[in-house]
Amino acid sequence: MPPDRAPYDVVVVGLGLAGLVAGLGAASGGARTLLVGKGHGTLRFRSGTIDVLGYWNDRSLGSPAEGLPAVAAERPNHPYALAGEDLGSGLEAIRTTAGAAGLDLDGSLEANRMVATAAGTLRPTCLAPPTMRADWDGAHVLVVGLAGYRDFQADLVASVLPAAGAKLGLEVEARAATVDLPSLHRHHLSGLELARLFDQSAFRRDLLAALRGTLGGATVVALPAVVGLEHAPEAAADLARQLGVTVAELPTLPPSVPGLRLELAVTAALRRAGARLQVGTFVRAIPQGGRIGWVEIQSPGHPLRVPVGRMVLASGGLASGGLEVRLDGTLRETVAELPVWLPEAAQGALVGRSFLESGGHPVSLAGVQVDGAMRPLGREGSPLYENLFAAGGLLAGADRAVEKSADGICCATGWRAAQEAVA
Amino acid sequence: MASRPGYDVLVVGGGATGAGLTRDLAMRGLRCLLVEQSDLAHGTTGHFHGLLHSGARYAVRDAEAADECIVENRIVRRIAAPHVEDTGGLFCWLEGDPDDYPGQLVAGCQKAGIEIEELSVAEARRREPLLTPRLGRAFAVPDATVEPWGLVADNAESAVDHGASIRRYTRLVGLGVEAGRVLWADLEDLGSGERERVEVNFLASAAGYWAGRVASLAGVKLQMAPGWGTMVVMNQRLSSSVVNRCRPPGDGDILVPVGPVSILGTTDTTMDTDNYEITPEEVRFIVTEGAAMVPAAAERRALRVFAGARPLYDPGHQHGASRTLSRSHMVLDHANDGVENFISIVGGKLTTYRLMAEHTADAVCAKLGVDARCRTAEEPLGEARKAPRHYSLGERLTAREQEAGGADADLVCECELVTRDMVREFIESFGTPHIDDMLRALRLGMGPCQGAFCTLRAAGILERMRPSGAAALEPIRLFLDERMKGDRPIMWGDQARQFRLNEIIYRDVLALDHAP
Numbered sequence A: 001m002p003p004d005r006a007p008y009d010v011v012v013v014g015l016g017l018a019g020l021v022a023g024l025g026a027a028s029g030g031a032r033t034l035l036v037g038k039g040h041g042t043l044r045f046r047s048g049t050i051d052v053l054g055y056w057n058d059r060s061l062g063s064p065a066e067g068l069p070a071v072a073a074e075r076p077n078h079p080y081a082l083a084g085e086d087l088g089s090g091l092e093a094i095r096t097t098a099g100a101a102g103l104d105l106d107g108s109l110e111a112n113r114m115v116a117t118a119a120g121t122l123r124p125t126c127l128a129p130p131t132m133r134a135d136w137d138g139a140h141v142l143v144v145g146l147a148g149y150r151d152f153q154a155d156l157v158a159s160v161l162p163a164a165g166a167k168l169g170l171e172v173e174a175r176a177a178t179v180d181l182p183s184l185h186r187h188h189l190s191g192l193e194l195a196r197l198f199d200q201s202a203f204r205r206d207l208l209a210a211l212r213g214t215l216g217g218a219t220v221v222a223l224p225a226v227v228g229l230e231h232a233p234e235a236a237a238d239l240a241r242q243l244g245v246t247v248a249e250l251p252t253l254p255p256s257v258p259g260l261r262l263e264l265a266v267t268a269a270l271r272r273a274g275a276r277l278q279v280g281t282f283v284r285a286i287p288q289g290g291r292i293g294w295v296e297i298q299s300p301g302h303p304l305r306v307p308v309g310r311m312v313l314a315s316g317g318l319a320s321g322g323l324e325v326r327l328d329g330t331l332r333e334t335v336a337e338l339p340v341w342l343p344e345a346a347q348g349a350l351v352g353r354s355f356l357e358s359g360g361h362p363v364s365l366a367g368v369q370v371d372g373a374m375r376p377l378g379r380e381g382s383p384l385y386e387n388l389f390a391a392g393g394l395l396a397g398a399d400r401a402v403e404k405s406a407d408g409i410c411c412a413t414g415w416r417a418a419q420e421a422v423a
Numbered sequence B: 001m002a003s004r005p006g007y008d009v010l011v012v013g014g015g016a017t018g019a020g021l022t023r024d025l026a027m028r029g030l031r032c033l034l035v036e037q038s039d040l041a042h043g044t045t046g047h048f049h050g051l052l053h054s055g056a057r058y059a060v061r062d063a064e065a066a067d068e069c070i071v072e073n074r075i076v077r078r079i080a081a082p083h084v085e086d087t088g089g090l091f092c093w094l095e096g097d098p099d100d101y102p103g104q105l106v107a108g109c110q111k112a113g114i115e116i117e118e119l120s121v122a123e124a125r126r127r128e129p130l131l132t133p134r135l136g137r138a139f140a141v142p143d144a145t146v147e148p149w150g151l152v153a154d155n156a157e158s159a160v161d162h163g164a165s166i167r168r169y170t171r172l173v174g175l176g177v178e179a180g181r182v183l184w185a186d187l188e189d190l191g192s193g194e195r196e197r198v199e200v201n202f203l204a205s206a207a208g209y210w211a212g213r214v215a216s217l218a219g220v221k222l223q224m225a226p227g228w229g230t231m232v233v234m235n236q237r238l239s240s241s242v243v244n245r246c247r248p249p250g251d252g253d254i255l256v257p258v259g260p261v262s263i264l265g266t267t268d269t270t271m272d273t274d275n276y277e278i279t280p281e282e283v284r285f286i287v288t289e290g291a292a293m294v295p296a297a298a299e300r301r302a303l304r305v306f307a308g309a310r311p312l313y314d315p316g317h318q319h320g321a322s323r324t325l326s327r328s329h330m331v332l333d334h335a336n337d338g339v340e341n342f343i344s345i346v347g348g349k350l351t352t353y354r355l356m357a358e359h360t361a362d363a364v365c366a367k368l369g370v371d372a373r374c375r376t377a378e379e380p381l382g383e384a385r386k387a388p389r390h391y392s393l394g395e396r397l398t399a400r401e402q403e404a405g406g407a408d409a410d411l412v413c414e415c416e417l418v419t420r421d422m423v424r425e426f427i428e429s430f431g432t433p434h435i436d437d438m439l440r441a442l443r444l445g446m447g448p449c450q451g452a453f454c455t456l457r458a459a460g461i462l463e464r465m466r467p468s469g470a471a472a473l474e475p476i477r478l479f480l481d482e483r484m485k486g487d488r489p490i491m492w493g494d495q496a497r498q499f500r501l502n503e504i505i506y507r508d509v510l511a512l513d514h515a516p
Helices: A017-028 A064-074 A079-100 A154-167 A191-198 A201-212 A232-243 A257-272 A406-422 B016-027 B063-079 B101-112 B121-127 B148-161 B208-217 B280-293 B350-368 B395-403 B420-430 B435-442 B454-465 B469-490 B493-509
Strands: A008-013 A033-037 A113-116 A122-125 A140-146 A173-179 A220-224 A246-250 A276-279 A283-288 A291-297 A304-313 A323-325 A331-333 A388-390 B002-007 B009-012 B032-035 B089-094 B117-119 B135-141 B144-146 B165-167 B170-178 B181-189 B195-200 B203-205 B227-234 B242-245 B254-258 B261-265 B302-310 B330-333 B342-346 B411-413
Touching: A008 A017, A008 A406, A017 A033, A017 A079, A017 A257, A017 A304, A017 A406, A064 A079, A079 A257, A079 A406, A113 A154, A122 A154, A140 A154, A154 A173, A154 B454, A154 B469, A173 A201, A191 A201, A191 A232, A191 A257, A201 A232, A232 A246, A257 A276, A283 A304, A304 A406, A323 B493, A388 A406, B009 B016, B009 B195, B016 B032, B016 B148, B016 B350, B032 B148, B032 B170, B063 B101, B063 B144, B063 B350, B089 B101, B089 B121, B089 B280, B101 B135, B117 B121, B121 B135, B144 B254, B148 B165, B170 B208, B203 B208, B208 B302, B208 B342, B227 B280, B242 B280, B261 B280, B280 B302, B280 B469, B302 B469, B302 B493, B330 B350, B342 B350, B411 B420, B411 B454, B420 B435, B420 B454, B435 B454, B435 B469, B454 B469, B469 B493
Parallel strands: A008 A033, A008 A304, A033 A276, A140 A173, A140 A220, A220 A246, A304 A388, B002 B195, B009 B032, B009 B203, B032 B165, B089 B242, B203 B342
Antiparallel strands: A113 A122, A283 A291, A291 A304, A323 A331, B089 B135, B117 B135, B170 B181, B181 B195, B227 B261, B227 B302, B242 B254, B254 B261, B330 B342
């Protein structure tokens, strides 16, 4: 079947963090790059921080660097065991790209930092925007809810935060206040709408007026992570300056505004670098001999066939649709029908009895097995296609939610896959 | 222990039969007390597929059950019209099914007076476009569906109107039996833990598969053989009528449209337990069998699974598949066991709940020397008195949406249209509820997103109204674990995907796994 379009050097399937990092790697290496995906990636569901490694074997890690050697030694198929050397480069690619758009990501592999959440918990992350890097020890926190916004419950946060701090040996005082403004009186106020309000100085002025009387002796004002979209750094700095306190953003339910900021910064950079992005279409990879011959992009009318030079598969895990559970309890990889590795423990039951099952659910470790060059492996353990590389959430061997490692894995493997694809 | 003046009859068990029995007795002028250890319709009544039998399912093998079903089907349609949806039913004979069964089915239905009509395959497919290409013959029968919670609530309300008392979350913990008579009962309020002794003149047990335990309190041995049936709730309506397989009744051969979802059923496992554990294998079996009739069942999303226990009576203490035990009900007079004023009703099915209540009430009245006739078949319940209209799909959604303010509503749960005010009012009236209580009362968290959003919101509202400090996340953890039970056996397709997304939200982003 003849292809419909002129070839790209690299086709990246998947628009989550791994796909974006791979795209950056390919485009910055001079490759003609196409990024295509069914939907937006899980950045929009997550915190907008770059988590690298928060826990290993249920032990809290002071820094990712402290845990990485143990990961490599104890879990040979963990993505960090295979692509850990490219972690620094992948992180740097994201940090530089975000920074160029005015979105700073602070931190290093030498330290984890505790970020507060909309549940009042504190979680470890590696890189975070300045608004998520408040010093909680000794803080007097005013947790500010916004009337009409359902996904940030200030009372809940203020109740839990001191206990979460105490568990880590931090002294945190917190109380809750809810601000009601006429501009908040609209239906179905979402995080995105709020972020656009925060972009406006008039809204911030009203908010400041309402907050001044309730500050008390607060040193930190904690808000849902919706403080601005296009003018986020400016919005947060403006509030902090006028209130004379630290402004902290707490990640909450999707859609994630900080994740969206990051996604917009990276996709703009990709377009500037000449990459083409296509959102909203499902893709199938079609093998031809020992390689992927072309991708078939489902589009209205007829499927487009785009010939593939090299391909990076970054279609994500179970939540993203890159992996799917069949009725019989086996898993399939949805784009290229690659074999999916399932840990032995998952062959009895994919998930445990408790939602927060200690150590995670067996199915979370499932995924595509790759070699050190990120090439998917067949059942016999040898690479399946010479021009296919895989990255991100669909890789086997890591429970990202348990380890708090999702973003770092995307950066390391996305970068490595791109390097192999442009080599 | 406080003591209060006695009742003519203490009814144990707030399912359809117990509520129907209390109503029947109260209408005959007896002073009744109904006690239920949980919420009304919380047991087998609330865990069935929703089918109001025409009797066709029993027409070949059990003529008596078929006769009862068609008579009661017509009565329930009349007295409880708003809770019935007139879906109609189809029996679908597929290539390879026993050749002689359709003939037997038609003959059995005609004998029982069940209207049955053979449809052309084209007509059957016009009515149900998702039916399998293997469809060879199709027969229409007057099956319908019935919503059990409303049915039981109306029976309970009518009983109270006729002077009965009803106590929920109250457990029978002891019986005083002297000289072959039950004299008093000890009741425990499960909320407060307080106990109370009430004098009773007669004891009627409609406790379903717990009947054996009630009997043992009176020193009577009654062997129940609970037949557990598993059902799978599919995320949408796959048919507009009840779809039955046209072959001898077995596992996985019915598909029942209930409101906006479909229920695939069922299995049959005899096991004397309170916590039957559903296995992924039986769920896959049900879905695969359902897909033989409606292939789309295998591709669509399973939303929940649940199991209910048929309250079957095992006079011979046999074990194994309970489908061979009688589904017909039996009124057991325990005078035969040495207790003069104690009757149990066992067996039966929801379709015949009213008849079961009538037979039991007849027996109670005969023993008490009360000469009043049953009127439950004639007098409509609740709304049916004013508007004898059947339920239709969309009606409730429209009403709920208007009540909730439509597009302007301040929704906590978008899937089930639960507003912030509804949650607040429920907390006001309940005390300190679990989020799971909100699910049963308001349907919060029951929809396709499986609590992804409303769980945090509900916990926040709860914390604001009933501050618990550092324990504020406990309701979230409990609820997520509770949902896990109905989720675990259906981990495939979109349900598995939603589960992982919810895990990303609650374990990863909100870090509940290391919460204080």
